[in-house]
Amino acid sequence: MNDLASLLDLSFAWEYRHLLIRGLMVNIQVFAMSAAIAVLLGLVLASAMLRGPGWSRGLTTGFAEFMRNIPEYVLIIWMFIALPFLLTRLTGTRISFGAMPTAVVALGLVFSAYFAETFRAGFQATSPGQTEAAAALGMMPRQITGRILIPQVLLRLAPEMLNVSISLFKTTSILSLIGIQDVMYQASTMSGQLTRPVPIYTGAAIMFVGTIIIASLVVRLITAKLHERMN
């Protein structure tokens, strides 16, 4: 019994919390940057799917399909190792990508496909009357999208966007595989040196789950306030 208690002694993780927190900051940083790319690109993809010419619909749908089906890990490794190799051969100059930019772009691409699907459904659910009222007043398509549709879609889709964001944040846990010093990187380094895997990995798990629960609560609170006004 005593053995088990000492195995699970979380004070050990607490003692090295600054390392885990430093790692968590890296996860949050990658999350924030790739989420920004994913949301913006997702909006572009969704508009292209709905309103673009035929070829752009096919292209964006194909892109989204590909991105939703490739494992994030495979894409990251491909972009980090295979792509620079390919480009070096093609251009004849040595090309390499930093781990952070690669991770941010790769996760941004993959999750843009999920966001695009969410936005597409959201745009379709917006009543045509909303667009018509704006068009009848002389607003341009871009203004209608930016001022009328997107704000409504974002508010209505907040719960789905939260779910996609949670998946994105969870996926940042694979970043240590290309040497990014995130929570899992710190945890595995520590557990290697200190041979106390249980409290350290438990600490890492708590950091992920805790961050997601707190962030979700904040998002839900804000959207509930906004919905209250609109409904």
Place this chain on the structure above:
Amino acid sequence: MSQPDVGATPSTAPIISLVDLRKSFAAHEVLKGISADIPRQSVTSIIGASGSGKSTLLRCINRMEVPTSGRVLLDGEEVGFVTGSRGERLPAPIRVLASQRAEMGMVFQQFNLWPHMTVLQNVMEALLRVRRTPSREARQTAEHFLERVGMQEFANRYPARLSGGQQQRVAIARALAMKPKVMLFDEATSSLDPELTNEVLRTMQSLAEEGMTMIIVTHEMAFAREVSNRVLFLHQGLVEADGPPSEIFDEPASPHLRKFLSTVLFGGVR
């Protein structure tokens, strides 16, 4: 293809001319060639059974529906088309169409207020984005027109907190704030409960009395009779009868019109 001569006598030239307007949805022809002139400061009601094409006709005027053929002239200028350098008729760029639409206010059956904006923001939005009015001035204009429809107290509410009649009055203020040349009403009271209909009809009536040019698609026969100078009766995509309300309602010549009138109930305004 001659342009009407608007330069010489601008005050008497029609504000809107419809020239052989046709519209088909797939194989179904909804409008079968409609021509009409709408004089300035007139109130024209369009009546007819559902499916007669009256809403489609109204929506073709500001190109919410694109006519299959025919022309709509707003103040002598063709809506949706521009004249090329060799005098040819070219589809208008969206910017030109948007600025033409801004001259025509439209009020919809479902109000279509934007739920994420307050009443005041709803009315200010097009002033800011389309007219590029400075925000102070836009606010004053918006407040003025909200007062005009009796909604100034609700400026900071969100649409969901308003009754249907109140929402429709805000929608009217939103259209009026653009100072349009003509107002198009597409069954503006059809989705309102009877007790909320009158507040909207009263607002429309006071606009008519101020000399606003209005085209009204409506089921409210008593209102059409009392407020309009002219009534168009549409039947199966054609103008079956066209005349002052007294003629349309009291001495209907067309058997279709007589049949239509016998099926609609006369309700009172006020």
